[in-house]
Amino acid sequence: MDTQTLKSNFEGQLLSPSDPGYDEARQIWNASIDKKPALIARCSGVADVVAAVNFARTHQILTAIRGGGHNVGGRALCDDGLVIDLSRMRSVFVDKTTRRVRVQGGATLGDLDRETHVFGLAVPCGIVSKTGIAGLTLGGGVGWLLRKYGMTIDNLLSCQMVTADGQVLTASAAENADLFWALRGGGGNFGVVTSFEFQAHPVHTVLGGLLLYPRDAAVPVLRNFRDFIQTAPDELTAYAVLLHGPDGAPLVATVPCYCGDLAEGERVLKPLRAFGTPLLDAIQPMPFPAMQSLFGPSFPDGNQNYWKSTMQRELTDGAIDAIVEHGNRMASPLSAVVLEYYGGAAGRVPSDATAFPHRELPWDILFIAQWTDPAETAHRAWARQGEELLKPYSANAHLLSALDVEDADVINSAFGPNLTRLAAVKSKYDPANFFRVNQNIKPVAPAARPAVQST
Ligand SMILES: Cc1cc2nc3c(=O)[nH]c(=O)nc-3n(C[C@H](O)[C@H](O)[C@H](O)COP(=O)(O)OP(=O)(O)OC[C@H]3O[C@@H](n4cnc5c(N)ncnc54)[C@H](O)[C@@H]3O)c2cc1C
Numbered sequence: 001m002d003t004q005t006l007k008s009n010f011e012g013q014l015l016s017p018s019d020p021g022y023d024e025a026r027q028i029w030n031a032s033i034d035k036k037p038a039l040i041a042r043c044s045g046v047a048d049v050v051a052a053v054n055f056a057r058t059h060q061i062l063t064a065i066r067g068g069g070h071n072v073g074g075r076a077l078c079d080d081g082l083v084i085d086l087s088r089m090r091s092v093f094v095d096k097t098t099r100r101v102r103v104q105g106g107a108t109l110g111d112l113d114r115e116t117h118v119f120g121l122a123v124p125c126g127i128v129s130k131t132g133i134a135g136l137t138l139g140g141g142v143g144w145l146l147r148k149y150g151m152t153i154d155n156l157l158s159c160q161m162v163t164a165d166g167q168v169l170t171a172s173a174a175e176n177a178d179l180f181w182a183l184r185g186g187g188g189n190f191g192v193v194t195s196f197e198f199q200a201h202p203v204h205t206v207l208g209g210l211l212l213y214p215r216d217a218a219v220p221v222l223r224n225f226r227d228f229i230q231t232a233p234d235e236l237t238a239y240a241v242l243l244h245g246p247d248g249a250p251l252v253a254t255v256p257c258y259c260g261d262l263a264e265g266e267r268v269l270k271p272l273r274a275f276g277t278p279l280l281d282a283i284q285p286m287p288f289p290a291m292q293s294l295f296g297p298s299f300p301d302g303n304q305n306y307w308k309s310t311m312q313r314e315l316t317d318g319a320i321d322a323i324v325e326h327g328n329r330m331a332s333p334l335s336a337v338v339l340e341y342y343g344g345a346a347g348r349v350p351s352d353a354t355a356f357p358h359r360e361l362p363w364d365i366l367f368i369a370q371w372t373d374p375a376e377t378a379h380r381a382w383a384r385q386g387e388e389l390l391k392p393y394s395a396n397a398h399l400l401s402a403l404d405v406e407d408a409d410v411i412n413s414a415f416g417p418n419l420t421r422l423a424a425v426k427s428k429y430d431p432a433n434f435f436r437v438n439q440n441i442k443p444v445a446p447a448a449r450p451a452v453q454s455t
Contacts, residue, residue: 001016006051006052010051012045028070028074029070029305030073031302031374037081037082039083040082040085049084049162050168062078062437063082063434065438068134069087070128077437086106087106094116101121101198102195102196103123103133108130109131110292111133120204122145126401127295133196136401137152144257146237153183154349156184158175158197159193162192164434178428182425184354185356185400186425187400187439189438191430205262206258208255210255211272212280214250214251215249215327215328217252218324218328219321221252225254225339226315230341230343237257238341239339241253241336242324248333257291259288307404308383308404309364311365312365312395313361313395315341318393319365322393326389335370337365346359355415365390367383367386415441426442
């Protein structure tokens with residue numbers, strides 16, 4: 001690849017396979033991914049992104065976008081092509097008067113939480129601090145504040161982005177509204193988002209943490225959790241997890257996060273904490289960034305990872321039995337089954353108001369296979385079998401952000417009935433499918449293109 005023309009117009013760092021630091025730069029969170037790009041362009045700002053997009057388009061080079069590098073299927077990288085790497089663009093600016101936050105496209109959730117917390121504010125995002133805000137937002141974004149304040153996309157006000165033709169555009173309700181609709185759930189299909197603008201909310205100290213039981217108690221604990229969370233106030237978001245303790249003991253946990261008045265939170269959480277005989281009740285008031293950091297150590301960089309998940313309208317007793325039975329077969333103590341319950345404010349947004357379609361499916365069951373020895377492959381089969389076993393209970397829908405490498409029909413199920421409209425927006429902004437290292441939405445051939453709807 002002749003990089004001379006790019007070099008003359010690039011402020012950041014360009015790394016080819018022979019350069020020191022190249023191997024480190026091509027590492028992402030999931031060590032199962034071993035892709036070797038021809039060039040990694042670590043951008044220092046919007047001008048670098050424009051230069052990289054123009055270079056790749058002119059020379060017809062396959063191009064990937066790296067935000068936080070946490071996509072489990074490794075979509076931040078590509079073999080032999082160009083990686084537009086935003087990992088040096090991590091600034092966060094908070095306007096405490098308007099509670100608006102501007103976040104660069106390579107920032108992590110930790111970067112965002114750290115800055116907003118200074119002002120007693122938080123933006124709803126995910127639950128592991130090293131995850132990239134870009135990939136998470138473009139996939140929808142679910143986390144501890146979701147039932148009170150909605151998904152990450154419900155708090156997105158605008159995006160600045162570089163499109164396939166090298167233009168810098170703003171997408172918001174007032175400007176390029178069709179693009180703004182598509183960015184809220186359509187993944188990285190439409191361009192490189194160089195910054196996001198979010199509405200933040202007053203969240204400082206939350207009541208949260210782990211409630212741990214022995215795995216033997218999993219069925220009654222999960223049934224009680226289901227009944228409890230479905231009638232809980234919006235201030236409470238909670239997940240349940242089948243996991244192992246540091247000593248390898250099989251456990252089941254419920255993990256609540258209450259983001260309202262703390263005394264009221266104590267009252268709300270009482271019945272959950274009173275259930276059965278917990279081994280540990282570590283629920284306590286904590287700064288929101290501490291809640292956001294609880295699961296970080298469980299997802300370190302450099303392990304092998306493979307995920308399967310399925311969304312459900314309800315969690316029946318039969319589904320719980322199947323989840324526990326299969327959870328008990330997990331062979332790696334680093335693996336987990338996570339039961340995420342959404343609803344609340346996120347569930348009240350109409351399914352076509354943003355590109356994220358699955359507002360009426362409050363349950364997502366995630367089989368997370370994680371292990372250390374690359375030679376072991378059985379863990380992948382365990383995750384796949386888990387999804388298979390839940391098919392009778394599944395709505396045959398998926399959360400875009402949780403998808404590993406999947407067939408087109410599975411990817412399409414993450415877009416659901418919004419796919420046709422997404423394809424029309426893709427055709428308008430990226431007709432040649434320049435941005436295709438992602439959960440790809442194919443542009444429609446010109447003759448078959450429907451008019452793009454605006455919101
Ligand atoms: C440990 C862990 C915990 C997670 N927890 C949550 C959670 O709580 N809630 C949740 O909703 N999701 C969660 N996820 C899923 C996560 O949101 C997705 O994996 C997401 O893709 C990660 O974003 P990233 O920027 O790190 O991705 P990357 O791997 O850097 O990029 C993934 C894809 O996103 C697109 N992309 C990235 N940056 C940009 C950009 N600036 N402009 C345009 N497109 C871009 C590209 O298509 C790229 O291929 C978690 C993932 C992990 C690994």
